Amino acid sequence: MKSLKNIALRAPVFRSMPEEDAIRLLTKGRVKDIGRGASIHLQGERAHSMFIVIDGWVKLYRMSPCGSEAVVAVLTRGQCFGEVAAIRDEVYATGAEAVSEARLLQFDCQDLWKAVATNLSFCRALFSVMMKGNRDLVDQLEQLKSYTGTQRIADFLLGLCKEETGECTVLLPYDKVLIASWLGMKPESLSRSFRRLEPHGVKIIKNRATISSVERLMEFADEDPSYSWSQKTCLTN
Amino acid sequence: MKSLKNIALRAPVFRSMPEEDAIRLLTKGRVKDIGRGASIHLQGERAHSMFIVIDGWVKLYRMSPCGSEAVVAVLTRGQCFGEVAAIRDEVYATGAEAVSEARLLQFDCQDLWKAVATNLSFCRALFSVMMKGNRDLVDQLEQLKSYTGTQRIADFLLGLCKEETGECTVLLPYDKVLIASWLGMKPESLSRSFRRLEPHGVKIIKNRATISSVERLMEFADEDPSYSWSQKTCLTN
DNA sequence: CGGGCCCTTGACGTTAGTCAAAGAGCGTGG
DNA sequence: CCACGCTCTTTGACTAACGTCAAGGGCCCG
Numbered sequence: 001m002k003s004l005k006n007i008a009l010r011a012p013v014f015r016s017m018p019e020e021d022a023i024r025l026l027t028k029g030r031v032k033d034i035g036r037g038a039s040i041h042l043q044g045e046r047a048h049s050m051f052i053v054i055d056g057w058v059k060l061y062r063m064s065p066c067g068s069e070a071v072v073a074v075l076t077r078g079q080c081f082g083e084v085a086a087i088r089d090e091v092y093a094t095g096a097e098a099v100s101e102a103r104l105l106q107f108d109c110q111d112l113w114k115a116v117a118t119n120l121s122f123c124r125a126l127f128s129v130m131m132k133g134n135r136d137l138v139d140q141l142e143q144l145k146s147y148t149g150t151q152r153i154a155d156f157l158l159g160l161c162k163e164e165t166g167e168c169t170v171l172l173p174y175d176k177v178l179i180a181s182w183l184g185m186k187p188e189s190l191s192r193s194f195r196r197l198e199p200h201g202v203k204i205i206k207n208r209a210t211i212s213s214v215e216r217l218m219e220f221a222d223e224d225p226s227y228s229w230s231q232k233t234c235l236t237n
Numbered sequence: 238m239k240s241l242k243n244i245a246l247r248a249p250v251f252r253s254m255p256e257e258d259a260i261r262l263l264t265k266g267r268v269k270d271i272g273r274g275a276s277i278h279l280q281g282e283r284a285h286s287m288f289i290v291i292d293g294w295v296k297l298y299r300m301s302p303c304g305s306e307a308v309v310a311v312l313t314r315g316q317c318f319g320e321v322a323a324i325r326d327e328v329y330a331t332g333a334e335a336v337s338e339a340r341l342l343q344f345d346c347q348d349l350w351k352a353v354a355t356n357l358s359f360c361r362a363l364f365s366v367m368m369k370g371n372r373d374l375v376d377q378l379e380q381l382k383s384y385t386g387t388q389r390i391a392d393f394l395l396g397l398c399k400e401e402t403g404e405c406t407v408l409l410p411y412d413k414v415l416i417a418s419w420l421g422m423k424p425e426s427l428s429r430s431f432r433r434l435e436p437h438g439v440k441i442i443k444n445r446a447t448i449s450s451v452e453r454l455m456e457f458a459d460e461d462p463s464y465s466w467s468q469k470t471c472l473t474n
Numbered sequence: 475c476g477g478g479c480c481c482t483t484g485a486c487g488t489t490a491g492t493c494a495a496a497g498a499g500c501g502t503g504g
Numbered sequence: 505c506c507a508c509g510c511t512c513t514t515t516g517a518c519t520a521a522c523g524t525c526a527a528g529g530g531c532c533c534g
Contacts, residue, residue, distance in 0.1 A: 062379040066461035070382035072375055084368050088361070093372050116360070123353070123360055124325070130367050131321050135330045137374035138309055142299040144381045145307035145421040148521065176481065184382040189522055191482055224303035225521095226492065385489065413513070426490055428514055462489095463524065 004031065007054050008105055011078040013129050017121045025115055025122065029105040040096040040104070047085035047092050049106045053077055056102025057174055059182070060094040071181040073136065074099070074174065080129060086112055087126060099174055147225060149185045150193040154221035156183060157202065157209055165214050172207040241268065241291055245342055248289050248315040250366050254358045262352055262359065266342040277333040277341070284322035284329050286343045290314055293339025294411055296419075297331040308418040310373065311336070311411070317366060323349055324363060336411055384462060386422045387430040391458035393420060394439065394446055402451050409444040 005026065008014060014022040029052070034040065040051065043063060051058075053075050060073040060081060072094050075081055085092045086109050115122045143152050156179065161168040172179065180190035194204045200220045201212035211217055242263065245251060251259040266289070271277065277288065280300060288295075290312050297310040297318060309331050312318055322329045323346050352359045380389050393416065398405040409416065417427035431441045437457045438449035448454055 062375065062383075064379060064383040065459040066383070068383045068461065070379045072378055084371050087364050088368055090368065093375050116364075117357060120354060127324050127353075127363070127367075130364075130371065131325055131327065134321050134367065134371060134374065137371065137378065138299065138330050141309055141374065141377060141381070142301060142307045144378070146299075146301040146303070146305045150521090186523060187481070188483085188524080192522090195482095222302040224305065387489090414511095423491060424513070425492085425515085429490085432514095 004054055004103075004105070007077060008052055011052050011080060012132065013052065013080045013083070013125050016125050016128060017119075021119055021121055025107075025111070025119075026105075028111040029107050032104045032106050034098045034102055034104065036098055036100050036102075038098045040098060041082065041092050043093065043095040044091050047082060047090055047109060049108055050080060050083040050086040050112055051096070051107070052080045052105040054103040054105055056098060056100045058096055058102060058104075059099050059178060060096050061181075062094055069181060070184070071178065072140075073133075074178065074182050076173070083112070083126060083129060084133065087116065099178055144184055147221075149183060149189055150196045151221050151223070151225065152183045152185075153179075153190070153193050154197060154200070154202075154217050157197075157211060158214065158217060158221060160209075161211060161214065163214055168211045168214055170209050170211070172204075172209060175207075241340075241342070244291050244314060245289055248317060249369065250289065250317045250320070250362055253362050253365060254356075258356055258358055262344075262348070262356075263342075265348040266344050269341045269343050271335045271339055271341065273335055273337050273339075275335045277335060278319065278329050280330065280332040281328050284319060284327055284346065286345055287317060287320040287323040287349055288333070288344070289317045289342040291340040291342055293335060293337045295333055295339060295341075296336050296415060297333050298418075299331055306418060307421070308415065309377075310370075311415065311419050313410070320349070320363060320366060321370065324353065336415055381421055384458075386420060386426055387433045388458050388460070388462065389420045389422075390416075390427070390430050391434060391437070391439075391454050394434075394448060395451065395454060395458060397446075398448060398451065400451055405448045405451055407446050407448070409441075409446060412444075 005023075008026055008029070009019065009022055014025070017025075031054070032051075040058065041047075041049075043061075055077060058075045058081065059071050060075070062070045062072055064070065073081070081096060082092065084090075086107075089109065116126065143155065147155070157170060160170040160173070176190055177187050180187045183190070185193070194202070197204075197217075197220075201216050203210045203212075242260075245263055245266070246256070246259055251262070254262075268291070269288075277295065278284075278286075280298075292314060295312045295318065296308050297312070299307045299309055301307065310318070318333060319329065321327075323344075326346065353363065380392065384392070394407060397407040397410070413427055414424050417424045420427070422430070431439070434441075434454075434457075438453050440447045440449075
């Protein structure tokens, strides 16, 4: 229980608040343990709560009328979701589902409203969190519009590895079907794209990725998509 | 000047506030007229202001390291931008540029901070606006991940027309290069996609689009992308 | 051992980007 | 007025990227 508190206090929503305010809010939260694949809330459902992930992984997704699923975010320890809808008594814009065993902290709308009305630091903290969410969405849009799937994977891998240079090994945090959906492609395409990264020094074995040169991969990830082949043909000419 | 005030008061940021609060805030705003192509703020620049569009069109865009531009939003009368960064003293996540002659209302950071600290209704109004922004980004992501370019155009046209049924003619609000960029494709692809909409009852002449049946187009826009050809082959068998 | 799930691979078709060229519309200057 | 250059747009030919369908391998679990 102590570690739960520590995790929550370090979460972006609470971190920037005076600690006593954060603790007071924290006590309003209810712990919720759920299994892999369990639904947390549905898209279009009236928002009743905000959540913070204490442990495990959660995906936010959109179902389109034709039945295809687009993953909009994948969250883990310390990240919060549902706040956007909960804060204004709206419906959730996405569905939320646990993609692993997960432990959440759940806060009722009413408590949020009270906190917003009485606590300016919480208000500012919420702005920060929403800003971060906004920025992540914009980043994702840029990626989708400007880069190929293979480049998005390169970026995804780079985001996982701590090193800024040299060699690096990372574990894929969840299964490839989810990675594919998150990056906006099909599992088959993901698999092929992993192959296409091999010439750039990336090897995937099971759920372990080995990057032989972080710099080289970064270069590839930022490259103009139309540049790769013109370079190829230049070399062969 | 009176109409300026009316437009601003009807803007989503102010609409939900008590009118006297809104008017007090409004007086802090400075009018700014700019020409087509003029830059309003740059991506990565320290945020100094929030803006409301009084007239004309503004695009928000991301430049990627390789130089390609991804349009993230296209805004017009009443819509506001820059608030996400301005409210937390951050850098702008996107660049902003006028894509037509435009008139803006500009609010300094300091005034915003004061307003947030002293005025709960403004705080709530900002939450609403940010929520709307968030939702639009999620919608866009879903579109990009789940539909083809041609379907996104269909959706774009449907968003322009007021009718829910029957025939409808709409004017394209800005040039096709921008539409293409906004929908995440190249002008050439846009041009071809327009052609592909003809069998679905859409005719484009200059900047005027005629939709012969809104229902039919909606059906096409929501269709499973992989469904179209299986239907085609079924018909020919 | 069999069934289900995840992942990969191959063959094939569709979609979108690239490069090049050309037409349409428009304002400018001769 | 016309020629010219400019930008926006369309079209064609070609290529790359991605999705679809089908098949098969590896793995876990009942």
